Every structure is written in C-alpha cells, then in structure tokens.
Amino acid sequence: MTEPLVLYAVTDRIATITLNRPEKRNALNPELVALLTEKLTMAAAAPEVKIIILKANGNTFSAGADLAYLQQLQHYTFEENVADSNNLKNLFTTIYFCPKVIIAQVEGHAIAGGCGLATVCDFIFSVPEAQYGYTEVKLGFVPAIVSCFLMRKTSETIAKQILLTGDLFSAEKALAYGLINFVTNKEDIDLTTRNFALNLCNTTSANALKVTKQLIGRTTNPGLLESLDLAVKINAEVRESEDFKKGITSFLNKQKLNW
Template identity: 35%
Template structure:
C-alpha cells in the first residue's frame, strides 16, 4: 500500500521500513503513527518476510513527536488525549509484538519517542556518532508510552537517571548499557545490518518467531514450576513441528534445510 510518511521496500526476505519525514527529523505525527502501525501489522503476517529493518531518512533517525502535532494535542479534551496516546502506545506495541525480528538501523540521533522506536527493536545497530536522549522532562512531560520498552532495553537504573535528567548520551554509553547491539562506523552500517539480516534469514522462520516470543514471555517471570513446565511444552511442540523435524534431519543428513532454498 502507498504511504505518505514511510517507504517500505523488499529485498529477498528482508523488508525495510524507512521513516520519511526528513524535513522534520522524522518526527512522528498522527499519520506516521497510523502508517507505522499498519506497516508492521501487515509485514508481520507476510509469509515472505523473515526480517524487518527499521530505518530513517535524512540527518536524524527520529526526533520524537512533531511539534505541530503536540500543539494540536494541547487543545484536546481528556478523552481525546487518551485516545491519541493509546494510538501511539499501540504503534510501539505493533513493532515490539511483530512476529518477525526487527533490526533498528540507527544512522542519526534518536530523541524522546524516537528512542521508543529504537527500544522496540530486537537488534539495534547504530552509527558510533549517534546520540540518544529521553528529553520529555525538559518539556514538562514524561516518557510514559515508551517506558515499558525503554526500561527493558536500557535497564532500570539507567532509566531512573535518564528519565529525570533528560541528558543526552552517546553511542558508546548506549552500547555499554545494552541499548545498542553493535556500534559501527557510519560507512559500515548497511553492511552490518545486512550481515545480521542474512543470519536471521538463514534460520528456521518458525524457530525465529518462537524464539522472539519466548524471550518476551519469560524474561521477567519467576523460575517456578509453572515456568519450567511451560518451557518443556514449548520445546516439545517445536521438536514435533515441520521445521523442527526438517532442521534436525538436515543436520544429521548433512544437507541444507529446505527453508534456505526458499
């Protein structure tokens, strides 16, 4: 489908969703929020897609919310504000819950809601010149809708600092805190993203989907009898799956599994 604020491209089994409002540093408004939600919902059900790259056009990855959109929200009623905030929250959830692995290709600065986009991704590859900032407190706001993803990606203690100070921090700090998976020279960004995407596409599509869900489901759970039983059910189920049987057979028979030939 055509998009006003995004471009969506396919190369092999990899889809690339690019934020395309470079004149406002890819700040999002209600149109972009709706289009990101639609794009990730659609790509998540697309059988040919095995990985999704989230990128940005222009100097910045994403500067957060569009100021004109924020001015308009200031005049909203409480019900209108809640509905608008819920659309933003649902956009973030659409990326985080997308069954396909998401790689954030961060070439420029990511501020406020832009950090939320980064933190919904499974893998973050950033140019080593990028800066990050949770700037909401400077504007009398708070990063509420992005908080579940930022705290998971950044860690509780670092979030306690950067939520309240609204300090910018560099890519080296983001890498140390675990927000960034790999920090590279800008000239190496595309090759690094492609290498990781190729690795994802070489794996069983079903196993990749189930592994992503596994982490989300058990990361914060207590290791009790119920969780132990749940993990046993999951491995038993995937062993008996079509791709599980094919993967084990191809390994033992020293041949390429059929999903790599697709």
C-alpha cells in the first residue's frame, strides 16, 4: 500500500503536517502542492488546532520542482502555466494568511520552491547542515512567486544576492539574512520545535495570535496580492522562453550549460 504524500496528525493542539516523498527529496509536483494546500486549510479550520508544524521525512526538506513535473512544463500552454503558477501561489498564500501560526522544521536542504515553502512560514527552525537557495536563474527560470515573500523578509541587497546568483547558502547565513529564526542540532530540533509550539499554545491567546499575524501581514505587505498576480503572469511567460527550455533540457539531461 502506497503511503500518502502528506501526513497529518494532531497532538496537544499542534497539527503536524509532513511532506512524505523522501525518495524524491520531497520535490514539489501538482499533487503534492494540492495535498499540502488541503491539509493546511484543514488545520486552519480545525478548532482543536492552535499551532501548525510543517516538516518533511527524509534528508531533504524539499528540493523544489519534481523532474517529471519539469518535463511536463515544457509542453504546457500559457493558460496551463498560469493555472499551475496559481496553484503554487495559493499554497504560499494559504500559509501566509493562515489564521494560525505555522512553524517550519527544516531538517535538510530547502531549494527553490522548497526554500520558498520554508521561508513563507512564521517561524523556521533549521538544522545547521541544511542549505538554502533559490537556484531558478541557473535554469533560465525566474523565482517570481517566492520573491514576493522574500523581498519582505530581508533587504533588497540580500534579496538580489540570493536571487540573482542562485547560489546555495548555509543555515547560519540564512539566520544572518533574517530568513530563518533558529539553528538547532538535528538531535534536538524535534523537541525544541515542539516545546516552542507548546509554549505558544499555553501562554498566548489564539485570537490574539490570529489578529497580530493579520496585522503584520496587512501593514507590511499591502500590495502582496497584486505582486503575486504579476508574479504568476511572469512565471507563465518565462516558461515559454528559449532560455527556460534550454535550461530545463540541460538539467534533465545532466549537462553542464554555459550561458
């Protein structure tokens, strides 16, 4: 029997949502994106849930887009690319606008869309071995949707360094950049993250958490939805470019590409 791609459990008012595709390094594909959005929406509406922890099984938090999915993208129409980009936008906005606090527990590399998935959460606990990065430009792609959130978490200088180089960086650098909150040893991260969540459950008002999160979102990101709509369009347009097709082909064939 095949295990579900996303696991869901609730204990002590904490919902744990787990990416469960370790054999594919928890790479994102339409099914996984849809299931994650569904489980997050379920937890957001559940009266027995106060805090949400997002984590992943295996050695990688998420490696970004799935290889088979990247192959499919080469054959999508513009309208299909818009619809697909909207699905990713909906996942990230479900996290960002969720009325409950979401904590990412990152125990492995978080790359491209996987990096965006982690950094859009309210708090991020990371093991020191984890690497982060938005590698899209190296494939002829654009980190359009994730950039809308990244630009509001760090400075323009750092955002340009991260997005325009496409280089990977350590958890310590992610902490210095303001992208994550805590770096915790692997043997301690599960307990540390859970104790943090329990402390929020036991010492804060659920309504106050919700309203404060909404206040921060509305005051710091008044134009977020408009930016995301533009990002979706840019995503779809770039997927039709020759550079994107060349970059994806070289990536799938494991060929070094000299731009």
